[in-house]
Amino acid sequence: MKRRDTLKALGFSGITFGLAVGPAEAGVPLPPDKKVPLKVPGGRQPFEAERDAKLHADKFFTPQELKTVTILSDIIIPADAKSGSATQAGVPAFIEFMMKDIPANQTPMRGGLAWLDNTCRKRYGKPFADCTRAQQIEMVDQIAYPQKAKKDMSQGVAFFNMMRNFVVCGFYTSKIGIEDLGYKGNTPNQWEGVPEPVLKKFGLSYS
Amino acid sequence: MNPFQIKEAPVVYDVAIVGSGAGGGMAAYMLAKAGAKVVLLEAGGYFDPADPKYITQLKWPYESPRRGANTTRPFGDFDAAWGGWQIDGEPYTAKTGTEFHWFRSRMLGGRTNHWGRISLRFGPDDFRRGSLTGVGDDWPITYDDVAPYYDRVDKLIGVFGSKEGLRNEPDGQFLPPPKPRLHELMIQKAAKGIGIPVIPSRLAILTKAINNERGQCFYCNQCGRGCQAYADFSASSVLCIPAIKTGNVTLINGAMCREVTTDSKTGLATGVSFVHTGTMQEHSVRAKTVMLGASACESARILLNSKSALHPNGLANSSGVVGKYLNDSTGASRGAFVPALMDRDRYNEDGVGGMHVFTPWWLDNKKLDFPRGYHIEYGGGMGMPGFGFGFGTENMNGKYPTANGTMKPAGGYGSGLKEDVRRFYGAYVHMAGRGEPVPLESNYCEIDPDKVDKYGIPTLRFNYKWSDYEVKQAKHMQDTFEEIFHAMGAIPMGNKPGPDTNHGYGLEAPGKIIHEVGTVRMGKDPNNSALNAYQQAHDCKNLFVVDAAPFVSQGDKNVTLTILANSMRTSEFVIDQVKKKNI
Ligand SMILES: Cc1cc2nc3c(=O)[nH]c(=O)nc-3n(C[C@H](O)[C@H](O)[C@H](O)COP(=O)(O)OP(=O)(O)OC[C@H]3O[C@@H](n4cnc5c(N)ncnc54)[C@H](O)[C@@H]3O)c2cc1C
Ligand code: SF4
Numbered sequence: 162m163k164r165r166d167t168l169k170a171l172g173f174s175g176i177t178f179g180l181a182v183g184p185a186e187a188g189v190p191l192p193p194d195k196k197v198p199l200k201v202p203g204g205r206q207p208f209e210a211e212r213d214a215k216l217h218a219d220k221f222f223t224p225q226e227l228k229t230v231t232i233l234s235d236i237i238i239p240a241d242a243k244s245g246s247a248t249q250a251g252v253p254a255f256i257e258f259m260m261k262d263i264p265a266n267q268t269p270m271r272g273g274l275a276w277l278d279n280t281c282r283k284r285y286g287k288p289f290a291d292c293t294r295a296q297q298i299e300m301v302d303q304i305a306y307p308q309k310a311k312k313d314m315s316q317g318v319a320f321f322n323m324m325r326n327f328v329v330c331g332f333y334t335s336k337i338g339i340e341d342l343g344y345k346g347n348t349p350n351q352w353e354g355v356p357e358p359v360l361k362k363f364g365l366s367y368s
Numbered sequence: 369m370n371p372f373q374i375k376e377a378p379v380v381y382d383v384a385i386v387g388s389g390a391g392g393g394m395a396a397y398m399l400a401k402a403g404a405k406v407v408l409l410e411a412g413g414y415f416d417p418a419d420p421k422y423i424t425q426l427k428w429p430y431e432s433p434r435r436g437a438n439t440t441r442p443f444g445d446f447d448a449a450w451g452g453w454q455i456d457g458e459p460y461t462a463k464t465g466t467e468f469h470w471f472r473s474r475m476l477g478g479r480t481n482h483w484g485r486i487s488l489r490f491g492p493d494d495f496r497r498g499s500l501t502g503v504g505d506d507w508p509i510t511y512d513d514v515a516p517y518y519d520r521v522d523k524l525i526g527v528f529g530s531k532e533g534l535r536n537e538p539d540g541q542f543l544p545p546p547k548p549r550l551h552e553l554m555i556q557k558a559a560k561g562i563g564i565p566v567i568p569s570r571l572a573i574l575t576k577a578i579n580n581e582r583g584q585c586f587y588c589n590q591c592g593r594g595c596q597a598y599a600d601f602s603a604s605s606v607l608c609i610p611a612i613k614t615g616n617v618t619l620i621n622g623a624m625c626r627e628v629t630t631d632s633k634t635g636l637a638t639g640v641s642f643v644h645t646g647t648m649q650e651h652s653v654r655a656k657t658v659m660l661g662a663s664a665c666e667s668a669r670i671l672l673n674s675k676s677a678l679h680p681n682g683l684a685n686s687s688g689v690v691g692k693y694l695n696d697s698t699g700a701s702r703g704a705f706v707p708a709l710m711d712r713d714r715y716n717e718d719g720v721g722g723m724h725v726f727t728p729w730w731l732d733n734k735k736l737d738f739p740r741g742y743h744i745e746y747g748g749g750m751g752m753p754g755f756g757f758g759f760g761t762e763n764m765n766g767k768y769p770t771a772n773g774t775m776k777p778a779g780g781y782g783s784g785l786k787e788d789v790r791r792f793y794g795a796y797v798h799m800a801g802r803g804e805p806v807p808l809e810s811n812y813c814e815i816d817p818d819k820v821d822k823y824g825i826p827t828l829r830f831n832y833k834w835s836d837y838e839v840k841q842a843k844h845m846q847d848t849f850e851e852i853f854h855a856m857g858a859i860p861m862g863n864k865p866g867p868d869t870n871h872g873y874g875l876e877a878p879g880k881i882i883h884e885v886g887t888v889r890m891g892k893d894p895n896n897s898a899l900n901a902y903q904q905a906h907d908c909k910n911l912f913v914v915d916a917a918p919f920v921s922q923g924d925k926n927v928t929l930t931i932l933a934n935s936m937r938t939s940e941f942v943i944d945q946v947k948k949k950n951i
Contacts, residue, residue, distance in 0.1 A: 204424035206450055209440050213433060241783040251430075258433045306777040307762055318779075322762055325781065329758030329789060334429035334436075339753060341786070342793055346718035347426060347752050349586035354547035359713050365553045 221260040228290040237328040244341035252331035273320025375651040381407040384640045384655035386625045389478025390931040391915035392661025393603030398939035400616040409623035412474030417594035425593045429754050437755035448482040448594040450475045457822030461829045468830035469879035477604025482592045485571040487527045488925035491536030503739050507920045508892045508901040517933035525601040526578050529570035537728040543575045549717050551748035552725045558856035569726045572601035591721025622646045627674040635678040637911045643823040657910045664917040668887035672815045684898045684905035692812040697881040698803035700842040700874040702849040704858035709795035729924045738840040741924040742803030750794035801845030804924040805838050832878040839872035846873050883927045888917035902941040910951045
């Protein structure tokens with residue numbers, strides 16, 4: 162690049178002192194990118210978009226693991242009178258993504274699933290996903306209540322706590338979960354204060 | 369072409385400004401409006417909160433595959449900050465046994481795109497802590513010197529609040545404050561009962577439109593994402609972009625300043641040299657005046673790296689004070705569960721992007737065993753769920769009866785668990801103390817003797833330890849939080865932080881509150897300060913620092929409003945000095 166071109170790239174050429182140029186978003190153009198251009202979604206930095214695309218392309222769960230995660234998800238958050246289930250809210254895919262996004266989750270998750278299958282094999286002769294519904298619930302009942310669980314179930318309790326965390330979080334941050342929760346915000350409005358009936362209920366007022 | 373050849377622009381600008389955050393943005397705005405030809409050097413990329421390319425506001429958690437988790441951004445996927453505590457290729461270190469965490473945002477507007485908008489004036493006492501308490505130093509300026517600029521900044525950026533007439537918590541030119549949320553009314557009532565004031569907060573958010581360029585707040589609670597209506601103050605939308613529109617500003621993004629160049633005979637500043645972050649090419653610009661607003665630690669770094677025969681200790685550093693007296697606000701916090709808020713009625717209580725009430729410092733340190741105060745920030749309410757929502761439900765649902773009064777075992781699953789999540793939603797409050805530390809010469813940043821960043825620029829090494837004063841203050845915060853929790857019938861979460869929690873009583877590590885100041889302090893005496901009362905270098909009259917580096921002390925207030933006022937004051941001084949042909 163010639164000196165003059167460099168100056169032009171900098172946004173300095175053709176100006177005499179006293180006549181400044183307008184905004185130069187990137188005064189110097191970035192070197193051309195040889196990779197296939199990735200569409201960067203609004204609000205993302207290019208490195209984030211690249212990272213997300215890579216994580217989406219990778220696979221963490223084996224088909225067997227995913228089956229177990231899916232069954233557990235719907236045991237933890239089933240459909241009820243008010244809303245749908247975890248799988249209807251796409252929770253297994255969220256958990257799959259989080260394993261890759263925060264790799265520290267991988268060993269406790271993979272190991273926990275293996276612990277569950279081993280324990281089921283010992284008890285029922287089959288991995289968790291192949292057990293009957295009654296057996297699955299019997300197993301889950303052993304690990305779902307931290308204060309009631311037997312001592313030899315402690316690893317299972319830790320795993321189930323992790324599962325419960327991810328399933329509850331995945332569900333209540335989904336569209337149907339947010340509706341279930343009754344969160345009313347994230348929309349332009351005029352804040353006028355706490356509704357009058359609520360104030361009354363709490364014996365509070367603005368005066 | 370020789371790639372090492374340094375590119376030099378043929379123009380001489382009136383002013384070169386380094387950094388486009390609160391300090392640099394204000395200087396660019398003031399000088400461009402006054403007709404000066406300005407080159408604005410910003411290490412980060414272009415950012416405009418209203419450009420869909422950058423907007424995260426009003427997105428839902430499920431629009432992020434990680435539901436807003438903070439994997440790549442410290443405050444989560446939707447936060448506006450490009451940067452964080454660690455930036456790839458831009459390292460820093462700390463001396464063994466000490467700690468400092470340095471938050472940097474690399475973008476037009478710097479950290480003001482996602483700051484908390486808490487805009488508190490320093491009070492008269494905050495400028496003279498040294499003479500009032502015998503610990504620390506006085507500023508070379510007083511509240512009266514800054515007050516007119518606070519007034520003008522309030523009007524320019526828009527700050528809401530209430531007139532309270534508190535002596536050391538001066539009122540501003542306020543827009544109407546939003547009404548408190550439910551948990552805030554509960555806190556207010558409980559705290560009042562035990563003698564702790566809780567008043568409307570003071571945030572740089574437009575609860576009323578102030579001009580045609582910026583919209584009014586529509587209460588989405590997301591200022592941290594940046595406001596596409598420009599209804600909150602960001603240096604990008606309110607200062608830099610309007611400054612550029614004057615036609616007087618040449619903005620260069622990706623310009624990582626290496627040093628301030630000086631004349632080998634006069635020692636005066638001649639401009640700035642920088643590396644372009646995209647091309648890695650060296651460049652320099654020439655200017656008649658240089659203003660540093662790269663943030664407190666970075667401005668110290670630039671000065672320390674600007675060594676020459678006439679400035680062997682680095683520029684503006686004949687006193688050796690540059691880098692010293694680094695101090696950040698103290699911080700400690702605690703959360704609590706409010707049983708009365710279980711099974712709440714649902715309504716939209718987003719409000720503005722921050723608390724609607726806060727507690728200014730209310731006690732007399734003469735009667736306490738620590739010399740400086742703190743304020744309390746409050747959180748809580750029915751917020752938008754994000755990553756982490758519902759975690760640890762097993763720690764809650766075994767402790768409190770269900771709606772029909774029965775107890776259940778902790779944990780569980782199924783539709784009963786769904787009921788628990790709904791029941792506990794919005795039933796938590798949070799308190800965070802933010803306090804003033806005593807600035808110490810022994811807390812400093814310096815140039816690491818054997819490290820450089822990826823641009824080849826020598827990096828910073830920190831040395832920072834809290835003193836007993838700050839630990840005692842954190843203890844007092846914890847006691848106060850519990851008093852208020854108990855008064856409102858809330859149950860504090862977890863164990864009370866004791867002497868061994870964090871840096872003592874939950875005291876956060878230095879740097880974590882992101883109010884670092886003091887590294888290029890101003891003062892009357894050139895032997896122990898780098899800048900005079902106009903933030904002008906004692907050693908170099910055409911060099912100014914306009915970020916928080918000149919601060920002599922922190923105040924028990926957040927610092928940004930004072931950065932803005934001081935930068936405005938310094939900018940007018942520069943204009944005046946140019947008119948008088950002094951620089
Ligand atoms: C999450 C969060 C919440 C906060 N909340 C509040 C609050 O409620 N109230 C309050 O008062 N303060 C708050 N702060 C602090 C506030 O953001 C800072 O005090 C303020 O932004 C500092 O302004 P500044 O101009 O000094 O630096 P910055 O805003 O950091 O801007 C510095 C700019 O300089 C650029 N730069 C740095 N180095 C170079 C270089 N070598 N060459 C060229 N450019 C460079 C940077 O890229 C950046 O754009 C908060 C901060 C954070 C992160
Ligand atoms: S709360 Fe108001 S000012 Fe803040 S981002 Fe939302 S609309 Fe903008």
